[in-house]
Amino acid sequence: MEIVMAVVIGVLFMCATYLILSKSILRIIVGTGLLSHGAHLLILTMGGLKQGAVPLLSEKAASYVDPLPQALILTAIVISFGVTAFLLVLAYRAYQELGTDDMECLKGNDTHE
Amino acid sequence: MNNLILMPVLWPLLTGIILIFCVKQVRVQKAISFLSSMIAIMISAAVVYVVKQEGMVTLAMGSWEAPFGIIIAADMLASLLVLTTSIIAAAVLVYSFKGIGTERERYYYYAVFQFLIVGVNGAFLTGDVFNLFVFFEVMLMASYVLLVLGGTKIQLRESLKYIIVNVISSAFFVIGVAYLYAVTGTLNMAQLSERVAAVNQPGILSVIAICFLVVFGLKAAIFPFFFWLPGSYHAPPIPVIAIFGALLTKVGVYSIFRTYTLIFHHDQAFTHMILGTLSLLTIVVGVIGAIAYWDVKKIIIYNIVIAVGVILYGVSLMNEEAIAGSLLYLIHDMLIKAALFLLIGIMIRVSGTSDLRKMGGLMKQYPYLAWTFFIAAISLAGIPPFSGFAGKLLILKGTVYAESYVGLGIILLSSLMVLYSVFKIFIHGFWGTVNRDYVPKQVSISGLFIPAVVLVVIAVLYGVGTEEVYPFISQAVQTILDPEIYINAVLKE
Secondary structure (H helix, E strand, O other), X not given: XXXXXXXXXXXXXXXXXXXXXXXXXXXXXXXXXXXXXXXXXXXXXXXXXXXXXXXXXOOXXXXXXXXXXXXXHHHHHHHHHHHHHHHHHHHHHHHHHHOOOEHHHHOOOOOOO | OOHHHHHHHHHHHHXXXXXXXXXXXXXXXXXXXXHHHHHHHHHHHHHHHHHHHHOOEEEEHHHOOOOOOOXXXXXXXXXXXXXXXXXXXXXXXXXXXXXXXXXXXXXXXXXXXXXXXXXXXXXXXXXXHHHHHHHHHHXXXXXXXXXXXXXXXXXHHHHHHXXXXXXXXXXXXXXXXXXXXXXXXXXXXXXXXXXXXXXXXXXXXXXXXXXXXXXXXXXXXXXXXXXXXXXXXXXXXXXXXHHHHHHHHHHHHHHHHHHHHHHOOOOOOOHHHHHHHHHHHHHHHHHHHHHHOOEHHHHHHHHHHHHHHHHHHXXXXXXXXXXXXXXXHHHHHHHHHHHHHHHHHHXXXXXXXXXXXXXXXXXXXXXXXXXXXXXXXXXXXXXXXXXXHXXXXXXXXXXXXOOXXXXXXXXXXXXXXXXXXXXXXXXXXXXXXXXXXXXXXXXOOHHHHHHHHHHHHHHHHHXXXXXXXXXXXXXXXXXXXXXXHHHHHHHOO
């Protein structure tokens, strides 16, 4: 199971890298979303995948999943959700003000402001 | 157990929440945030005092004992940085009263400012790697808002880049935390230190250490990761640049300081060699930027990069002198960078431009401004008896002990270049004649000038009184060099 997860995470990172390297802001934002999905799945996998038991209900439970990675993911998901929402709004506002969503045109330097 | 050490995080949080409710009454906002920042200074001073008296103080959140719950751990390093943060925050806040403009004040500037301080203080005080990530995000969220507040074209353009860079670095932070948890099974810094020492840091942990170096390096703007800094810090108004330049990059520096001395310090030939090389390259790049530009903001911004390099080079040497020097220099740099940004902010306000070639002749109308800038400039370059000197001297001593003469040469040369870059501002900004096509406006600058002077005075006192400050520094250095003290304080209470 861990191997499958590793491949999934790898594919997610690959797509994220491809999207982040493109020029359109929207694609970059989708890329960062995929990157954080990959990172969250990575935490889940790194905590160890054990099938068929909820996190610790009683002291004599035969098998249970480590609850800590789940707590970490919950926090990380909320944060990345908030940041992505902010980033989307910012990108829209920037598109309205600057009239472009092409990163090539957003380089900016001292003479052109 | 001492609830006091959580107050530097809780107090600004409470203030920020109250400020949200009176957002339309700008005067009330100013009064509340000024009062609160003064109390914050007292709280931080009390934390330093307690830590000095009792040694390291820890607090288990919700009484969940050490390796299981989240720990707030105040050692001398953290509490000194919290005190410095509170002082700088108060000064920049007072500067903002005149320098930020009502438009921003009516859109939650002061509230977000307090939330930024929450994140910064939290990152300094936490004893848990994942909690560090959370406080980083609190700080970053506030910094996104401060950066984009106002919504001018250049701000929108630069915030996009800043946020995307930081989102990617946050993803790497999560990845690093995941690997660390998989290998060690804990995220408590003290227990990490213990466990990494027990297995003597095999290759995989060194790789994780480099992953964290990338994450913190992106925040601290070290060599290959500094590319976002000059653009992003150039965009917002001066008080925001001052608080970013003085605090945000330094949180990254602190995190490297903490992880590379407490957790990943067993394979120094690999990890600390990379850190040292990168910081020397950081200094070189920073120097090139600082002497190449004619824009006052850009010059000081590249000086941030140089200082980060100098501090981290001291950390990479890992001997007593160098660490003490780095810490002295870190606090000095926070104070003096904030002061310099405030001073050039006044220069830009009175001359109406940030381009040095169009400035000139300010000395006649603003002699006090000129001489304050002069003192700040020579402090930055580290001329005795001012504050940069002791720190740099100790770092240089450390390089001699470590027999790394390349580092010695680069740091010495960089000091000269720093002096050149700030004196370029002094000579072209204050001396010379007023350019024909522009006449400096007679603007009242006292409201802006006082906080800058206070910061410079504190920096000068910090330099002249190094002898009195040193006991605090040496207590911090003891904890840094002997992780046992940290482990015992957190785990065996």
